[in-house]
Amino acid sequence: MATIFGVPIVVLMGQLLIGLINGSIYALLSLGLAVIFGLLRVVNFAHGAFYMLGAFVAWMLLHYVGIGYWWALILVPVIVGVVGAVIERSMLRRLYELDHLYGLLFTFGLALLLEGTFRHFYGSSGQPYATPAAFEGVMNLGFMILPYYRGWVVVASLVICLGTWLLIEKTKMGSYLRAATENASLVQAFGVNVPLLLMLTYAFGCALAGLAGVLTAPIYQVNPMMGSNLIITIFAVVVIGGMGSILGAIATGYLLGIIEGLSKVFYPEASNMVVFVIMAVVLLLRPAGLFGKDT
Structure with missing residues (x-):
């Protein structure tokens, strides 16, 4: 059997593919975090909690309402985004003019509140979420067996990340958002509703976290600590890429x-x-x- 540095190629390629799958989750989660920080300058420590919330909302839609995976991909980001919009409108907005530490402390407390609430009602053992029927089964790649669903997660993550980057960097709406972070009063003078833009930005970042929760629910068990287990790694990813850099994330x-x-x-x-x-x-x-701008 062929080897590289004493490691069989089969093992090496298998781990590369697993790393790509994990990287897809990291990219999707860090993308929402980078959008919020880059445009609102808020260190959103509750991002992992919104990721967990998305997975739980998908699970509840399936078990209590009978709404399956494909509808959950549409409904969950909307629901989590609305929750984020309400939080931004009612509480987070009051902290924009204060030191960044206040936003971090608020979102950290919010994360503890959400996780504690779900742990109280559902425990810490986790709830299974069935793989959608369309992606049951595996594909033999020769060097490893790849479940169809994990391949779907990689493709979906790539599409969502590319679409978000195009939205922020290549559209008029994205230019308004970027301009509002630099000089909000000037943008508002041109008739743009800056508070609404900021609310939609936070809601969009939360919706991305909720969507990531739906995508990973069939891979990992849905449990209240799934967000806190990842959030430190996701922050590290954002810091390495450059705080606020969409492409870097x-x-x-x-x-x-x-x-x-x-x-x-x-x-x-x-x-x-x-x-x-x-x-x-x-x-x-x-x-x-790596992709950040010196200030």
């Missing part, structure tokens, strides 16, 4: 997922900390991140 998410997968082959003991080692090195060499 996407590229770094996929890259770090692959690096994490490779580390499990060559040095498994380091796989849980390789992301943070890379973050430390990047911050030493380029404090603004």
Whole structure:
């Protein structure tokens, strides 16, 4: 059997593919986090809780209402986005003029509240969510067996990330959003409703987290701690890519997922900390991140 550095190619390629799948989740979650910070300058520590909320809403729609996976892909981002809009409109908006630390503390407390509420009602063991019938089964790639659903997650993540980048960077709405973060009063003088834009931005970032929750629900068990287990890694991804950089969040998410997968082959003991080692090195060499702008 052919090997690379003593590792069978079959094992290496399998871990690369697993890393790509994990990177798809990292990219999608860090994308929503980067959108919120880049346009609102809010360190949204509740992002993992909205991810968890999306997975639970999908589970509840299926078990209590009978609404399946495909409708959940449409309804859950809308529901989570509306929750985010209400929170931004009623509470978060009051903190924009204060130090960033207040926004971080508020969203951290919100995350604890959401996680504690779901843990109280559903426990910590987790709830299974069935794989949609269209993606049951596996594909034999020769070097590994790939479940169809995990391949779908990679494709869906790529499409969503690309669509979001195009929306922010290439459309008139995106130009309004970017301009509002630089000089809100000037943009408002041209008749643009800046408070509405900011509310929609936060809602959109929360909706992306909710959509990620729906996509991962059939892969992982739906449990109240699923967001807190990922949020530190996602923050590391955003910091490495550059706080607020949309392209940086996407590229770094996929890259770090692959690096994490490779580390499990060559040095498994380091796989849980390789992301943070890379973050430390990047911050030493380029404090603004790989794609960030120095200020």
